[in-house]
Amino acid sequence: MRRRDEDGQTTVLIVGFALVLVMAVAMVVDVSAAYLQRQGLDTVADGAALRAADLGATGEEVYAGGVPSGRLDLSVERVRGSVREFLAGSGAYADYPGLSFDVDVDRATATVTVHVTAPLDLPLTVPGSPDVATIGATGSAVVIAQR
Numbered sequence: 001m002r003r004r005d006e007d008g009q010t011t012v013l014i015v016g017f018a019l020v021l022v023m024a025v026a027m028v029v030d031v032s033a034a035y036l037q038r039q040g041l042d043t044v045a046d047g048a049a050l051r052a053a054d055l056g057a058t059g060e061e062v063y064a065g066g067v068p069s070g071r072l073d074l075s076v077e078r079v080r081g082s083v084r085e086f087l088a089g090s091g092a093y094a095d096y097p098g099l100s101f102d103v104d105v106d107r108a109t110a111t112v113t114v115h116v117t118a119p120l121d122l123p124l125t126v127p128g129s130p131d132v133a134t135i136g137a138t139g140s141a142v143v144i145a146q147r
Helices: 009-055 060-065 076-089
Strands: 100-106 111-120 133-142
Touching: 009 076, 009 111, 009 133, 076 100, 076 111
Parallel strands: none
Antiparallel strands: 100 111, 111 133
């Protein structure tokens, strides 16, 4: 009786493990890239919110009756303009192509919330992963007058 030849079985196993290892490395690289981009967007959102809270105050109450105690009145138009200027001046549009932002102003609490989103540029692609992904971050700030 002849024994069956099993010489090719380990090759299939090694190739399979190599494919799994390559996909795991690609996933780790992509997750790291996404994390780093989100951290960068966190910085951009925080800076834009701080700048908008600082420059978004109308200043009308200061001219009419001096520096008020507590929160300053915010102008939605000035806040949006401040965010737009900050993003352009800081180079965020160049660093994150396709960057977009949304601003929420809570006038009751004088809180500015900035949400930025940008397409995620993944260095490697894993089969089955989405072709286009976006990532976002949110920053907020409150403007309070102190004497």
